[in-house]
Amino acid sequence: MQPLRLLLFCLLVLFCYSSAAYAETDSSVTSSPDVLQEIRDFHQPSPFDAESSRSSFSAASTGKATFADVPADHWAKREIEFLYERAIIQGYNENGVMKFHPNENVTRAQAAKMIMKALGESEKKVTRARFTDVPPSHWAAGWIERAVEKGIFKGYEDGTFQPNAPLKRSQMSKIIAIAFKLPEPAVAKNQQIFRDIKPDYWAYPYIAKLYYHGISNGSDNQFMPESYISRAQFSAFVARALNKDFRLSVNSPAIATGKVTADTLNVRSAGNANASVIGQLVRGTVVNVLEINGYWAKISYNGKTGYVHKSYLKLKNISGNPVQGRIIVVDAGHGGTDPGTMKEKTYEKNIVLSVAKKVKQKLESAGAKVIMTRETDVFKKLEERVQIAKNNYAELFVSIHVNSASPSASGTETYYDTSKNPNGYESYLLAKAIQQQIVSNASMKDRGVKDYNFYVVRNNNVPSVLIELGFITNNSDYQKLTSDYYQDIFAQSIYNGIVQYYSQ
Numbered sequence: 001m002q003p004l005r006l007l008l009f010c011l012l013v014l015f016c017y018s019s020a021a022y023a024e025t026d027s028s029v030t031s032s033p034d035v036l037q038e039i040r041d042f043h044q045p046s047p048f049d050a051e052s053s054r055s056s057f058s059a060a061s062t063g064k065a066t067f068a069d070v071p072a073d074h075w076a077k078r079e080i081e082f083l084y085e086r087a088i089i090q091g092y093n094e095n096g097v098m099k100f101h102p103n104e105n106v107t108r109a110q111a112a113k114m115i116m117k118a119l120g121e122s123e124k125k126v127t128r129a130r131f132t133d134v135p136p137s138h139w140a141a142g143w144i145e146r147a148v149e150k151g152i153f154k155g156y157e158d159g160t161f162q163p164n165a166p167l168k169r170s171q172m173s174k175i176i177a178i179a180f181k182l183p184e185p186a187v188a189k190n191q192q193i194f195r196d197i198k199p200d201y202w203a204y205p206y207i208a209k210l211y212y213h214g215i216s217n218g219s220d221n222q223f224m225p226e227s228y229i230s231r232a233q234f235s236a237f238v239a240r241a242l243n244k245d246f247r248l249s250v251n252s253p254a255i256a257t258g259k260v261t262a263d264t265l266n267v268r269s270a271g272n273a274n275a276s277v278i279g280q281l282v283r284g285t286v287v288n289v290l291e292i293n294g295y296w297a298k299i300s301y302n303g304k305t306g307y308v309h310k311s312y313l314k315l316k317n318i319s320g321n322p323v324q325g326r327i328i329v330v331d332a333g334h335g336g337t338d339p340g341t342m343k344e345k346t347y348e349k350n351i352v353l354s355v356a357k358k359v360k361q362k363l364e365s366a367g368a369k370v371i372m373t374r375e376t377d378v379f380k381k382l383e384e385r386v387q388i389a390k391n392n393y394a395e396l397f398v399s400i401h402v403n404s405a406s407p408s409a410s411g412t413e414t415y416y417d418t419s420k421n422p423n424g425y426e427s428y429l430l431a432k433a434i435q436q437q438i439v440s441n442a443s444m445k446d447r448g449v450k451d452y453n454f455y456v457v458r459n460n461n462v463p464s465v466l467i468e469l470g471f472i473t474n475n476s477d478y479q480k481l482t483s484d485y486y487q488d489i490f491a492q493s494i495y496n497g498i499v500q501y502y503s504q
């Protein structure tokens, strides 16, 4: 290279460096090293460097890094380069080396310019200063003016804009939600998403939008609303807002809550008993149920997801009838060669099948999935009845019977088992609800709920009850048991008790 050319080259490099020394600006006249210094002072190590490390965007990232400080494995590389390619960000040219300063905080001026460019807005010509600290000569004056005009940024009451002030993640969530007109997410409102954001927090609606639209999923179940937002985080948010390919996969909204009914319940990484245990929940913990597949419920709790055996969750629908979607076994006792108890030609097996069919019809009308152990006059072994429940991933087991004794004995009693059934207490609650309904609606003598280890209640794992509707040997009970009108009341009472149990 000839000396003169070398000199020109050096001058060119110097010029480029000085004119591009500041972030988002073409004409960096007002930018200066002290501004950068000020930003660095604000910078704290961010726990969000891992935020949403994988988006659903699957295109191979270009091997060569545009910015020296955003290497190929940087969590936000693709988002940053996406914005760079669209001239929404420019970065810094430092001695011919392109840098992005991903961990530095975004200032209000930078954010205003980036958002306006992302929205395809133009720089507004500013002749008179709107803010005392943003003269028309300020590099971002036109962008700030446009952002204020669009209602996305506001100044302060003292007439300043504070262009160099950093933005908090909470403030940014509001700006992004408004700027990109993120629609209201179609999920149950006021669900806690991050453990540091209560539903009554002022920025909750915006943070919820960012979460449900796959723009931010925080870190370690936290959103950290008071932290300043880094340039990398901000770039990721803007890229995801602009292009759905970058959005994070979002957990489907909860279909139900589940209250843990076991002392401890293992949370696994996948829906099978061999999957690794990633946590444990204690009795009474309420989790969000995202989906149910066989025996496995995908749950979220404190922002984490995992899988638990659904037999140890009391499921409560977010909306709709409490029994909607529930899998309930209705077991009509006896059948076929086993008539159960009898009075002359009246058999228990026929009474209980008639009531069971009515219960099935009522539950199905409310959206439950009902499994009958028998629908006709056939014999089924007790083991088969339990096996039918297990084969169908049943969530509740209700066995219907009729009693007999001396003519003076009368009334309704409902059994549950705590000797072997791990859901003994839940069974007790179900028994109480059904018992109370029958006694009250059919005016039956209340013989109470009883803990007894009948085969079908002790060998199920889910809440299970055995109802003795009344005594075939008692005149008053017999009239009711053989009346279609009362059979419907018995069935309605059983249905009501189940609904009541699921509503508690």
Ligand SMILES: [Zn+2]
Pocket: 333, 334, 340, 341, 348, 401, 402
């Ligand atoms: Zn019986």
